[in-house]
Amino acid sequence: MKAMAGFVIATLVACRTPPARQEAPTPPSSAVAPASRPSPAEELDRLDRRKPVPLLPMMANHQKQSMREHLIVVQEVVSATATRDFAKVVHAAQRMGYSEAMGQMCEHMGAGAPGFSEQALAFHHSADRIVDAARHEDSAGVLGALSETLATCTSCHESYKQAVVAKLAD
Numbered sequence: 001m002k003a004m005a006g007f008v009i010a011t012l013v014a015c016r017t018p019p020a021r022q023e024a025p026t027p028p029s030s031a032v033a034p035a036s037r038p039s040p041a042e043e044l045d046r047l048d049r050r051k052p053v054p055l056l057p058m059m060a061n062h063q064k065q066s067m068r069e070h071l072i073v074v075q076e077v078v079s080a081t082a083t084r085d086f087a088k089v090v091h092a093a094q095r096m097g098y099s100e101a102m103g104q105m106c107e108h109m110g111a112g113a114p115g116f117s118e119q120a121l122a123f124h125h126s127a128d129r130i131v132d133a134a135r136h137e138d139s140a141g142v143l144g145a146l147s148e149t150l151a152t153c154t155s156c157h158e159s160y161k162q163a164v165v166a167k168l169a170d
Contacts, residue, residue: 052163054112060162063109070096070153074146077130081142089134089142096149097131098124112169116160123152 038046055063073096080088102124110116126149133141 048161050159050161051113051116053110053116053160054163054165054168055109056166056168057164059109060164063162073127074150077142077146081134081139081146084137084139086134086137086142090131093127093130093134096124096127098128113160116156119152119156119159123149123156126152 073092076092077089080086080092098121103121106117106120106124110118110120126145129145130142130149133145
């Protein structure tokens with residue numbers, strides 16, 4: 001019985017005592033340090049395969065403000081079309097339609113990304129077709145032109161992304 005008690009105590013002690021920890025081997029000093037991980041922004045940029053549009057911070061902010069204004073215009077066009085207030089449709093859509101100043105801005109903003117300026121200009125010209133349909137009090141024409149305008153938005157956002165740079169290429 002005494003032998004059995006001794007065995008039980010020895011077993012309990014062995015079970016309570018953690019095994020000796022083995023230290024991980026220290027790599028040789030000549031080992032190459034692992035490559036640093038990209039930042040989350042760098043990783044997103046790597047995953048986002050759209051073509052970059054290089055813009056200075058001020059230009060990128062201006063472009064984003066313009067796009068938000070375009071969304072407001074779209075909402076106003078839809079709302080005014082629903083009530084058949086074609087004067088409001090014209091007034092709203094003209095804010096995103098083509099003008100010489102808008103054309104120059106699109107050329108400047110898209111100078112570093114082939115095809116971007118052409119797509120931006122197509123957007124503004126499509127907005128002109130909303131104005132034309134509204135002047136004819138054609139609800140279906142307004143909505144068709146608005147659909148075309150939104151398709152240019154979608155196409156551009158599928159193709160291009162902003163790339164904020166410190167300096168534009170010459």
